[in-house]
Amino acid sequence: MALDLHIAHPLRAFALDLELSVGEEALALVGPSGAGKSSVLRVIAGLLRPELGRVALYGETWLDTRAGVDVSPERRRVGLVFQEYALFPHLTVRGNVGFGGRGRVDELLERFRISGLAEARPAELSGGERQRVALARALARDPAVLLLDEPLSALDAFTRAQVRTELRELLRSLALPTVLVTHDFEDAAALSDLVGVLVDGHVLQTAPPSELVASPADAFVASFTGANLLRGIASEGPAGLTAVALDSGFTAYTVEESRGPVSVVVYPWEVSVARDAPDDSAVNHVRAPIASLVQLGNRVRVRIGPITAEVTAQSVERLGLREGDVVVASFKATGARLLPAS
Amino acid sequence: MVLVFFLLPVVAIFARVPIGSLLDQLSSDVVGDALRVTLKTNAVALVLIVLLGTPTAYLIATRSFPGRVVVLTLLELPLVLPPAVAGIGLLAAFGRLGLLGGTLQVFGLEVGLGTQAAVVLAIAFVAGPFYVRPAVAAFEAVDPTLLGAARTLGAGPGRTFFRVALPLAAGGLSAGAALSFARGLGEFGATIMFAGSLQGVTQTLSLAIYQEFDLNFDSALAISALLVLVSAALLLSVKLVAGWRSTYTSLIPFARSPSISS
Secondary structure, three states: OOEEEEEEEEOOOOEEEEEEEEOOOEEEEEOOOOOOHHHHHHHHHOOOOOOEEEEEEOOEEEEEOOOOEEOOHHHOOEEEEOOOOOOOOOOOHHHHHOOOOOOOHHHHHHHOOOHHHOOOOHHHOOHHHHHHHHHHHHHHOOOOEEEEEOOOOOOOHHHHHHHHHHHHHHHHHHOOOEEEEEOOHHHHHHHOOEEEEEEOOEEEEEEOHHHHHHOOOOHHHHHHOOOEEEEEEEEEOHHHOEEEEEOOOOEEEEOOOOOEEEEEEEOHHHOEEEOOOOOOOOOEEEEEEEEEEEEEOOEEEEEEOOEEEEEEHHHHHHHOOOOOOEEEEEEOHHHOEEEEOO | OHHHHHHHHHHHHHHHOOHHHHHHHHOOHHHHHHHHHHHHHHHHHHHHHHHHHHHHHHHHHHOOOOOHHHHHHHHHHHHHOOHHHHHHHHHHHHOOOOOOHHHHHHOOOOOOOOOHHHHHHHHHHHHHHHHHHHHHHHHHOOOHHHHHHHHHOOOOHHHHHHHHHHHHHHHHHHHHHHHHHHHHHOOOHHHHHHOOOOOOOOOOHHHHHHHHHHHOHHHHHHHHHHHHHHHHHHHHHHHHHHHHHHHHHHOOOOOOOOOOOO
């Protein structure tokens, strides 16, 4: 693999303990805030020395605490894009980009469409512009590894969607070993080839994003990918189905076999919303008032009782949905997966 | 009331001397010599303070080491030390018969009563903390992420200091230097005890005021007026630098606000 690392390092509440191998691809580490994601990047960059650890790039050892090897940050070929970008406020855009390497400054300014801003200071830039400057600055050093710390979190929703698309194309075209960390699964899925879920310093599961959604290793991974998690007790149901008496009082039916305490996993995009219970193939119906409607781009997340459904903005308009309206959320028995209760 | 109390002595100095005689008094030999000694010793002391104090402050601000709090407190000690105590301490340490007096003499450096080196040392001792303390604060205010960013961009510790830390702390450093310089200009107690009051050699403006106070009160007033003006100018420059700095830094916190101008 291009980048291999092993880290064991105590943090405040838990210990970071993980092993990763990254090829010439983008690996996203996702997890809640404070899971130790940024520390991983700081170890790779040489800004944090773990208690125990090894970092090697194409076989060249950057850090080996046992052997006493610790290459200083300026001698590791790393491009690190910080969460708030950490642009030098006293330097112009050109000064920032040229800080690490002067050779390709004009080419990079051109490539990231910031030539017109070359003489501006960071304080005068918008969030999206700052991000492009930070990327150009990191690449000016001709890095062998690219590290991105929450690359989209400092952006507003509008800029974010646009930058996400651009960043994905950039990462594809660079084909550098890349590690990015984010607390947002959607960002991770959009930007990377592999996603590792990091919780309390451990990687719970590493897989392509679609695989994480299809077969989450445990309830945490499932909820992290945006699924509904409904707790209940499973028992034998009619027609070979399993009936789950949910804690919220409803009963859900699934094709999967299980008995006892379980979590039912339902993805919001597998839940449909109607005014009345539809006469279709779905066997699970939850009738409840709408608790909230949250728009995400052209989609809307509708909270109905214990369930969140994701539908198009168009459907919400067509049905005239408002908070407080009593509606029916439906999903198929084949769309309800079971995980042992956590 | 409080304001009047603070202002009255300053106003009184100017009220007592007419402007015409003020200039006459200032052109005397005593004042001329004292001005030269003051400027020279303070300039040398300031250079020493800045050259040695800046790296010290940077290391204290950016490294964590055991006893850091103790070091910071020790640096503040000269701020609260009575000047007479400072003078005695300097004598005991660097005077001809002091702890290091003999060592300094080996290097051909005569420090003690009647030498300008003693004046410089007294000023550096008393005024140094006025620079180092704000300098530590100025370096602590530099976002450590920026220093980390410089390192990952290939800059070693030295280049990181000169290209990132120093420019970003410059406002605080110059404010500290101005304060330290102002404190040094007024140095009296430690200097008179450690260096003496020898006209043309160790007699600074403050010491000259003390001597003229007995001989020629108008002259003492004139020197005082001069020092008031210099101090006020220094204070004003500190305020201006601080004001400039706050407008500068207020632009820095990376606003998350969407300015969709691109």
